[in-house]
Every structure is written in C-alpha cells, then in structure tokens.
Amino acid sequence: MxxxxxxxxxxxxxxxxxxxxxxxxxxxxxxxxxxxxxxxxxxxxxxxxxxxxxxxxxxxxSVTLGYNFERISNAAIEQIHKGNNLTRASKIEVEAAEALCQLIPWVEMVKFAKNGSTVTSAGIKLARAYTGKEYVAKCAQHPFFSYDDWFIGDTVMNSGVPDVYKSRTLNFNYNDIESLEKLFTEYPGEIACVILEPATTEEPKDRFLNKIKDLCQENKAVFIIDEMITGFRWHLQGACKYYDVEPDLVTYGKGMANGFSVAALCGKREIMELGGLLHDKDRVFLISTTHGAEMCGLGALLETINVYKELxxxxxxxxxxxxxxxxxxxxxxxxxxxxxxxxxxxxxxxxxxxxxxxxxxxxxxxxxxxxxxxxxxxxxxxxxxxxxxxxxxxxxxxxxxxxxxxxxxxxxxxxxxxxxxxxxxxxxxxxxx
Missing domain, CATH: 3.90.1150.10 (Aspartate Aminotransferase, domain 1)
Incomplete structure (x- = not known):
C-alpha cells in the first residue's frame, strides 16, 4: 500500500x-x-x-493568514520558550485578554479556551445562571454550535444524550423574527438566551440581529452571537461590527490565532463576572481548563491582531x-x-x-x-x-x-x-x- x-x-x-x-x-x-x-x-x-x-x-x-505564517509561528515559539504553561496566570494571558477588550468595544471580560464548543457551552451556562431560566433558543439554519448535549441532543445524531437535554433546546428561523417572537410567547419567562451566528451564506435583513437584541431585552434573555467563523474574517472586530449590533456575549475561535488553538467567550462584565470572584451571588463554575490559556496560542493571537492591522x-x-x-x-x-x-x-x-x-x-x-x-x-x-x-x-x-x-x-x-x-x-x- x-x-x-x-x-x-x-x-x-x-x-x-x-x-x-x-x-x-x-x-x-x-x-x-x-x-x-x-x-x-x-x-x-x-x-x-x-x-x-x-x-x-x-x-x-481557522487559518486566515496562511499556514506557517512566519511572524505568527515565531510569536508562538517565543512563548513556548518562556515555559508555555505556568503555575499561575501568565503575563501573556493578561495581555491577550486586555487586547481583546481594547479591540472590541462590547467586550469587557474574556475567558479563553481551546475550542469553540467549550466557549459556546460556557455562554449557555452563564446565561442560565444570569437569568435563572433553562431554555435555549438557537437558529435552526446554523449547522453547528457545540458538541455538548444542549446542542447535539437537538440533532439527528443524538445517541448518548438524555431526553431531558433535548427538550430544553428550541429553534427559530434565520431572518424570521416572528418565529422567535412565537417562542417567547409559547415559553413566557423561560428562555435564558438566544444564540445564532450573525451570518452564514445568508446575511441579516431588515435589522434582523438588532430586532433579536430588542426581543432579548424585552424578555430578559441573554443575546449570544457565535462569531466562530465570522470573527476575524468579516472585520477585525467581527461581523457584529460589520452589521452594527452589540451582543451580550460573543464567542470567537477560528482565525483568531491563525490555526493555533485559541477560542474565547467574551462579553458584558455583569454577566461574565458570575464566573469570577468579585461578587456575592452563587458561584458559576464557568471554564476551568489546564491548557485553556496556553501561552503559545495567546502569543499567536496577539501577533495575529498586529498583522491584521498592519496588512x-x-x-x-x-x-x-x-x-x-x-x-x-x-x-x-x-x-x-x-x-x-x-x-x-x-x-x-x-x-x-x-x-x-x-x-x-x-x-x-x-x-x-x-x-x-x-x-x-x-x-x-x-x-x-x-x-x-x-x-x-x-x-x-x-x-x-x-x-x-x-x-x-x-x-x-x-x-x-x-x-x-x-x-x-x-x-x-x-x-x-
């Protein structure tokens, strides 16, 4: 052979x-x-x-600059030689979080991870904790949000997922605000969040994304935009900037570090801080991963931002x-x-x-x-x-x-x-x- x-x-x-x-x-x-x-x-x-x-x-x-883009590779290698993964939060970890908050106006806090499923599921957990509600409304036309039960349980490939998870995920249609309004009517005071991509092949029409934001505010639900694909591609500040909408929580991943394993849950401080220490509410076990803030990837992220700006x-x-x-x-x-x-x-x-x-x-x-x-x-x-x-x-x-x-x-x-x-x-x- x-x-x-x-x-x-x-x-x-x-x-x-x-x-x-x-x-x-x-x-x-x-x-x-x-x-x-x-x-x-x-x-x-x-x-x-x-x-x-x-x-x-x-x-x-996930590679938006090209394979083995020299500046990105060198930035990652530099962090590898500094130890790559330290006992406490690293300097590059703080700098990378600060850079995202300074880059994107609606990002006030950041939690890094290694893949998109981790951060989207963390966003769902935060929304449920923040609102005290259980149901998730997701866009039916968007193909993938997470390998976790809240999403996979709602697909045909749902073997191994308990029925209780399947029943907590609801669907609405893209560019059909009435379909989402119907869910809020059928499940009054029960929907924790709405999650969708800002665009795929189809783009938002008639202020669709802003109408979702208005609905979420009216119904006290968290508005989550998944920019795993659109982030660092539509615009350096993502498709949210391109379509002029500000979410409560936003996720990034593909493209943000030119193929290095970096994903991020970002958003409003009042929601994100529930996973932190500076509050007196119930603690939320948000994301806790040994390699989530691996230094080589975050070095690549910072240099990717620089390259995007310069080129x-x-x-x-x-x-x-x-x-x-x-x-x-x-x-x-x-x-x-x-x-x-x-x-x-x-x-x-x-x-x-x-x-x-x-x-x-x-x-x-x-x-x-x-x-x-x-x-x-x-x-x-x-x-x-x-x-x-x-x-x-x-x-x-x-x-x-x-x-x-x-x-x-x-x-x-x-x-x-x-x-x-x-x-x-x-x-x-x-x-x-």
Missing part, C-alpha cells in the same frame, strides 16, 4: 472516525482526496507522499473571495451550467452550490466537483480564503475550475455515476453510518 493508505488505515485503527473533527473524516471527501496531510505552507498543503495541493479548506477556516487582512479576504466567485460563476455561465453550479454568499466566506439535471441540490455533483478539483491540484471541500490566496493563486483555482466544469457539464448529460469515482460524500449529522 501507499504511505497515504497506510496512514489512513492507522488513523481508523487508533482514532474514532479517523480524525478528531468529523468534517475532516473520510466520508466528507471524495475517494481521491488525500487521506492524511503532513504539512502546510502559505495556501498549500502536502500529503504524506509529497503531493501538493492548493488548499481552500484552510484547517476548517489590512480582511480587505484581502473580501477581494480574493470576490475574484474567485465572479470568476467561477463566469466560467459556469460560459459552460452553460450557471444554473447548476453557483458560488454564492458573502465574498469573504463564500459557498458553492451544486445541482443535478433537475435543479435539485446534489451531494453527488458536489462530490464530483470536489473530486475533479483535486485531480487538478486544488483541495476545495468548501471555500475558506486566507491572506495567502493571492490573485495568482486565485487564477490557478479558476483554471482548475474550468477543467472541472467540463466534466461537470458532461455528467449533467451522461449521468454523474459515469464520472464519479466511488461513493458520494455524506452529511456529518445523520443517524446511521
């Missing part, structure tokens, strides 16, 4: 699902995808056998995304498949939609497009732009897209099964394998 396949077998032997994130697992990729990667540099990744791919996955959108990183993300989307859509239109393959959404974080002959969204055709892009040297499971995606690299992706769309067009005529090498990718949330 090839080294790639040897490591793929080892991955499944020693790691459930073969990776530590479900969206990195085999079933999320075509069969020709590199099963295990060895390194990344800039906008490229290499598999174990040295095959090189232009990458648009960018570590599940105007978000401008590059928006312009590169615009160039990619316009180019791909133009090629699709020229091929006569502009209604079947579309790059849509916010330019700094776009998505592509694949449809079959009948115009129905199709995982088979999505798999085919990703498969063909891989054959042409581009790994594009989704579209995550980084500062390393220069105009030259976007043009390389467009040329790969042109070749891939030739196959896509033929598959629409001849049938996708003729061109698809093996099974289609599968959604993460499903009842059975």
């Amino acid at each position: 090839s080294n790639n396949r040897i490591y793929q077998e080892k991955a499944h032997r020693y790691i459930p699902a073969g990776s530590h994130t479900y969206s990195r697992a085999d079933d999320s990729y075509p069969l020709n995808a590199p099963p295990v990667l060895e390194k990344g540099q800039g906008a490229y990744v290499w598999d174990i056998e040295g095959n090189k791919y232009l990458d648009f996955g960018m570590a599940l959108r 105007d990183v978000t401008r590059r993300l928006w312009s590169s995304g615009k160039r990619l989307c316009e180019g791909m859509n133009q090629i699709a239109t020229q091929n006569g498949i502009g209604d079947k393959l579309q790059f849509i959404g916010v330019p700094c974080s776009p998505n592509f939609i694949t449809k079959d002959q009948q115009g129905q969204v199709s995982l088979e055709f999505r798999t085919l497009f990703i498969q063909e892009m891989i054959k042409n040297g581009v790994l594009m499971p989704w579209v995550a732009l980084s500062y390393a995606h220069t105009d030259e690299l976007i043009d390389l992706a467009l040329e790969a897209g042109r070749k891939s769309m030739d196959v896509y067009k033929n598959a629409l005529t001849d049938g996708v099964e003729k061109y698809l090498d093996g099974r289609a990718i599968k959604p993460v949330f499903r009842k059975k394998n």
Whole structure:
C-alpha cells in the first residue's frame, strides 16, 4: 500500500472516525482526496507522499493568514520558550485578554479556551445562571454550535444524550423574527438566551440581529452571537461590527490565532463576572481548563491582531473571495451550467452550490466537483480564503475550475455515476453510518 493508505488505515485503527473533527473524516471527501496531510505552507498543503495541493479548506477556516505564517509561528515559539504553561496566570494571558477588550468595544471580560464548543457551552451556562431560566433558543439554519448535549441532543445524531437535554433546546428561523417572537410567547419567562451566528451564506435583513437584541431585552434573555467563523474574517472586530449590533456575549475561535488553538467567550462584565470572584451571588463554575490559556496560542493571537492591522487582512479576504466567485460563476455561465453550479454568499466566506439535471441540490455533483478539483491540484471541500490566496493563486483555482466544469457539464448529460469515482460524500449529522 501507499504511505497515504497506510496512514489512513492507522488513523481508523487508533482514532474514532479517523480524525478528531468529523468534517475532516473520510466520508466528507471524495475517494481521491488525500487521506492524511503532513504539512502546510502559505495556501498549500502536502500529503504524506509529497503531493501538493492548493488548499481552500484552510484547517476548517481557522487559518486566515496562511499556514506557517512566519511572524505568527515565531510569536508562538517565543512563548513556548518562556515555559508555555505556568503555575499561575501568565503575563501573556493578561495581555491577550486586555487586547481583546481594547479591540472590541462590547467586550469587557474574556475567558479563553481551546475550542469553540467549550466557549459556546460556557455562554449557555452563564446565561442560565444570569437569568435563572433553562431554555435555549438557537437558529435552526446554523449547522453547528457545540458538541455538548444542549446542542447535539437537538440533532439527528443524538445517541448518548438524555431526553431531558433535548427538550430544553428550541429553534427559530434565520431572518424570521416572528418565529422567535412565537417562542417567547409559547415559553413566557423561560428562555435564558438566544444564540445564532450573525451570518452564514445568508446575511441579516431588515435589522434582523438588532430586532433579536430588542426581543432579548424585552424578555430578559441573554443575546449570544457565535462569531466562530465570522470573527476575524468579516472585520477585525467581527461581523457584529460589520452589521452594527452589540451582543451580550460573543464567542470567537477560528482565525483568531491563525490555526493555533485559541477560542474565547467574551462579553458584558455583569454577566461574565458570575464566573469570577468579585461578587456575592452563587458561584458559576464557568471554564476551568489546564491548557485553556496556553501561552503559545495567546502569543499567536496577539501577533495575529498586529498583522491584521498592519496588512489590512480582511480587505484581502473580501477581494480574493470576490475574484474567485465572479470568476467561477463566469466560467459556469460560459459552460452553460450557471444554473447548476453557483458560488454564492458573502465574498469573504463564500459557498458553492451544486445541482443535478433537475435543479435539485446534489451531494453527488458536489462530490464530483470536489473530486475533479483535486485531480487538478486544488483541495476545495468548501471555500475558506486566507491572506495567502493571492490573485495568482486565485487564477490557478479558476483554471482548475474550468477543467472541472467540463466534466461537470458532461455528467449533467451522461449521468454523474459515469464520472464519479466511488461513493458520494455524506452529511456529518445523520443517524446511521
């Protein structure tokens, strides 16, 4: 067997699902995808056998500057040489919290952790403690908030979650304020918080986010915005700044330290302090993790903020995304498949939609497009732009897209099964394998 396949077998032997994130697992990729990667540099990744791919996955959108961005790596290494994890709070820990509070006006206190699930669940706990209520209202269209029971219990993949948790999570629809108003009416005085992303492919309309804030204030619920993806991408101060809304609590993660493991729960002092020592209310065991404030990641965070300011990183993300989307859509239109393959959404974080002959969204055709892009040297499971995606690299992706769309067009005529090498990718949330 090839080294790639040897490591793929080892991955499944020693790691459930073969990776530590479900969206990195085999079933999320075509069969020709590199099963295990060895390194990344800039906008490229290499598999174990040295095959090189232009990458648009960018570590599940967490790398926004480029792999091994020298200034970030050096800042992290500097903190490693200072001990990396000390007996009491570190100097860099205090400086990083202060930097976030100074950077973002609605952030008054910060609690660091290593991943997004930890901080979103901590936000839910704080909201319940602050309000004395139990129910959580979450946006039904937003795909992932946490691996904890309050969220997973409300998905089809809820094995292992007690029913009591499932019943405490409610759903409303994005850009449908009436659906949230209905929940507050049906559960008067029982909803602790509302949580959603500020935007995904769809953006807020008609002051939707501010209307949620008003509803939360009227009903004494905590307004939580999950900026795991939008933070450090829409704007240095996040999508909250871009859409002009101020949450009570906000979470960050992907992109804030260019791939280093840093996440943060941030927000109003009166709520955050419940997890602290300077109050006479019941204590909240908020987040207590040995490695939550690991110094290398926080050194990377501070340098990431500096780099964003100096290089105007978000401008590059928006312009590169615009160039990619316009180019791909133009090629699709020229091929006569502009209604079947579309790059849509916010330019700094776009998505592509694949449809079959009948115009129905199709995982088979999505798999085919990703498969063909891989054959042409581009790994594009989704579209995550980084500062390393220069105009030259976007043009390389467009040329790969042109070749891939030739196959896509033929598959629409001849049938996708003729061109698809093996099974289609599968959604993460499903009842059975």
